[in-house]
Amino acid sequence: MKLDQFLKARLKITFVISLISTLILSAFSGSIYFFYKKQLILEISDQLKSIAFEIAKKVENPVVDFSIVKNMKTPPDSYVCIFNPQADVVFYRGKLCQIPYHFSGFRILGTDVVYGVSFKKEAGEYHIYVGKNLKNVLRHIEKLKFILFYLTFAISLIILVIAFIISKSIISPIKEVFEKQERFTQNVSHDLRTPLTVMSSNLYLIEQKKYQNIEKNIENIKKTVEYMKKLVSDLLFFSQIGDREKTRVNLNNLIKEQINLFTPKIQEKNIKIEITENGTAEIEAAERDMEMLFGNLIENAIKYNKENGEIIIKIKPKYIEIKNTGKLIKKENLKKIFERFYREEKSRTTEGSGLGLSIVKEIADYYKMKVKVDVNDKYNIFSIRW
Numbered sequence: 001m002k003l004d005q006f007l008k009a010r011l012k013i014t015f016v017i018s019l020i021s022t023l024i025l026s027a028f029s030g031s032i033y034f035f036y037k038k039q040l041i042l043e044i045s046d047q048l049k050s051i052a053f054e055i056a057k058k059v060e061n062p063v064v065d066f067s068i069v070k071n072m073k074t075p076p077d078s079y080v081c082i083f084n085p086q087a088d089v090v091f092y093r094g095k096l097c098q099i100p101y102h103f104s105g106f107r108i109l110g111t112d113v114v115y116g117v118s119f120k121k122e123a124g125e126y127h128i129y130v131g132k133n134l135k136n137v138l139r140h141i142e143k144l145k146f147i148l149f150y151l152t153f154a155i156s157l158i159i160l161v162i163a164f165i166i167s168k169s170i171i172s173p174i175k176e177v178f179e180k181q182e183r184f185t186q187n188v189s190h191d192l193r194t195p196l197t198v199m200s201s202n203l204y205l206i207e208q209k210k211y212q213n214i215e216k217n218i219e220n221i222k223k224t225v226e227y228m229k230k231l232v233s234d235l236l237f238f239s240q241i242g243d244r245e246k247t248r249v250n251l252n253n254l255i256k257e258q259i260n261l262f263t264p265k266i267q268e269k270n271i272k273i274e275i276t277e278n279g280t281a282e283i284e285a286a287e288r289d290m291e292m293l294f295g296n297l298i299e300n301a302i303k304y305n306k307e308n309g310e311i312i313i314k315i316k317p318k319y320i321e322i323k324n325t326g327k328l329i330k331k332e333n334l335k336k337i338f339e340r341f342y343r344e345e346k347s348r349t350t351e352g353s354g355l356g357l358s359i360v361k362e363i364a365d366y367y368k369m370k371v372k373v374d375v376n377d378k379y380n381i382f383s384i385r386w
Contacts, residue, residue, distance in 0.1 A: 006175050022156045029148040037141050041113060044132055045106050047075060048115040051344040052130040054263040055080065059126075066091035078132040085124035102127050111135050181200035191282040192231070195224040234355040237292065242366045244286035251281040251290065252315055258295045265302050272310040279317040283366055283386060293363045296356040297382050302349050304380070312379070318386055337373055 030297060058068055059082070066082055071090060074080065079094025089096065098109075103116045114131035202217040202224075209217075259266070259273060266273065283290065299322035300312045309325035329337060338361035364371040369386040 013167040014163040018160045021159045025152045029152045048130045052115050052117045060119045080127045083127040156229045198224045249287050250292050258298050270308050277315045281315050289363050296360050322381045323381045328375045
């Protein structure tokens with residue numbers, strides 16, 4: 001996957017988030033618009049209904065004429081029409097009604113909402129219609145529609161920008177994993193190609209020497225094979241972390257056992273070992289995982305130590321610290337030190353597989369242990385808390 005493909009992925013994420021957000025906002029805005037419009041018309045209708053019944057109640061009295069309606073209060077843009085049994089207009093106020101047929105209840109006639117009610121008077125059935133023109137109301141509703149539309153558009157643009165920013169956070173871990181995987185593949189290829197080249201060169205020399213005085217070449221091949229076996233073994237170990245049976249592991253004893261295993265190398269460099277125990281450190285884990293974790297830390301402290309150097313180990317409950325003299329890790333490389341195949345020295349050698357500290361980090365992460373590396377004026381300091 002190239003860099004532009006990560007950009008494409010970000011754009012796709014941005015598009016999906018924006019699309020979903022816009023659809024939700026549009027549905028919400030549409031609901032507000034239609035609910036408000038319906039509610040407004042219902043309120044007007046209820047008002048007209050109330051007026052119509054009030055008029056009917058007053059004019060159905062035989063001694064009262066329709067002129068009483070003139071003094072009644074009605075809303076702006078409203079009108080009242082009264083029809084006699086012969087369908088003739090006997091009274092109107094506001095405007096002359098154009099009623100195509102008599103009805104009771106609500107009707108929408110063009111841009112008017114009209115409520116009709118009938119009553120008996122002088123042995124005949126009269127019809128009252130109270131209406132209101134909705135042009136002004138609809139004009140305000142249209143303004144609301146445009147406000148909601150532009151608001152939805154503006155919020156969608158803001159969400160688009162935010163989604164693009166968020167997409168970086170979403171894609172960054174994937175990008176980081178991909179880059180690590182790419183580096184891992186390149187490094188594995190490099191670390192396998194180098195010993196294969198060494199073996200191929202020595203086999204070629206053996207052939208050229210006609211199998212005479214080839215002890216050194218055979219020794220080189222053996223060392224290279226051992227290195228490749230170690231590399232493959234460490235790679236396989238990554239897939240087995242946490243798979244073994246877990247027990248209560250005494251880390252005090254485990255660390256001492258690991259130091260005993262490395263005694264020849266310690267003596268070779270004349271390294272002084274100092275162990276301070278302030279309590280017992282124990283953890284529920286697979287013993288093999290803990291052996292690999294602390295074995296790699298101790299081996300690392302020996303390998304990069306100096307002649308007549310020292311290793312200081314402090315053990316406390318829930319905390320272990322391993323300090324070693326030797327070449328100090330550069331400050332800018334502290335965050336990279338646990339990456340697979342990372343070596344501070346760019347020149348690669350076959351000393352170690354380059355996976356030791358990455359195995360330490362992998363095991364620590366699995367058991368929720370915090371592993372940290374630091375340096376001071378004299379020591380490289382590796383600490384583990386859990």
